[in-house]
Amino acid sequence: MAKQLSELISEIYDAALSPSLWEHVVGKAGRFVGGSAASIFSKSPTSGEGSVYCESGIGPHYRQLYFDKYIKFDPTTTGHYFADVGQPIAVADLMAYDEFLDMRFYKEWVQPQGLVDFVSAVLDKSMTTAAFFGVFRHERDGVVDDDARRRMRLIVPHIRRAVLVGRLFDLKSAEAATFADTLDGLSTGICLVDSLGRIVHANLACHVILDDGNALFAAEGRLVARDAKFDCTLQQLFAAAGGGDAAIGTQGIALPLTGQDGARYVVHTLPLTSGARRTKGIAATAVFIRRVALETVSPPEVIARTYKLTPTELRVLLAIVEVGGVPEVAAALGVGETTIKTHLRRLFGKTGADRQADLVKIVAGFASPLISQGM
Helix, strand or coil: CHHHHHHHHHHHHHHHHHHHHHHHHHHHHHHHCCEEEEEEEEEECCCEEEEEEEEECCHHHHHHHHCCHHHCCCCCCHHHHHHCCCCCCHHCCCCCCHHHHHCCHHHHHHHHCCEEEEEEEEEEEEECCEEEEEEEECCCCCCHHHHHHHHHHHHHHHHHHHHHHHCCCCCCCCHHHHHHHHHHHHCCEEEEEECEEEEECHHHHHHHHHHHHCCCEEEEEEEEEEEEEHHHHHHHHHHHHHHCCCHHCCCCCEEECCCCCCCEEEEEEECCCCCHHHHHCCCCCCEEEEEECCCCCCCCHHHHHCCCCCHHHHHHHHHHHHHHHHHHHHHHHHHHHHHHHHHHHHHHHHHHHCCCCHHHHHHHHCCCCCCCCCC
């Protein structure tokens, strides 16, 4: 498996700079995990909308049907969104599998395709939307097992990094101005350097970090670290990256860095000189610079953590606020009224609320700083 994994990782990073390769790579990654289809996609638990970046194995009819109709019935959306980045999540991690089999979503969208399970991992997320890599398991594959989870963990970090690189630039077709604008729209500091550490391009966030000079700065056009020992390591990595992935590995290296004022950073170096990447321009390394900060969470995630709600309970709570009573929520989520009533009783027990109106007040209290949570 080691050789298979190494080849797949190399192809994943090649696809970052040659987008036409993504469909093949995503399909190959899905088969590596043990599924019949795979996709890189995004969706929102609040708006009920989403889109596909790349997929292999799901027909266009069912893809369109999902986003036009069944995304709002998908019981896994909320749980997927609140999963930790990179953590494989299957249906059984979010709800009882027998309960899933009784749902409208399974009967009308999943079962007709011969699918039985889905394992996904968050690649990135904002306050309202998350991007995922997911693998569909067919009846012949069986439900997600430990081996599938292990294989997901092996490749998801690489897919996540490659997707980020792919967002940044397409050296094959993008104009320089578009390339710069794309980089400048990111909050993470991005710096492309050659094998001597000379800066080929830096985005706006990186310039802010370098101008501050707390941890890193530019000296005669080269990327330099304040800490001498760290800088020595950094320059060695830049030089090694010129020799390709064999020198430092396709996954790159992540290094902790402390600034002069005690602020902590994570500096990740990714080689850009393997396979298809070897012919793409003069940059040898992409450097990602991120200042370590407290995690920013959305109001729904705060609610879930405060009251220790399961993903399904949170989904029912939000549906009560947005849709209405038990019959309406049951219809919207594609489950029976008895199931909704069961979750509602659990919500009352965990939040201390007595009525549905009290649940609405609780959610409103988290959404607006002008409303007290204790009302």
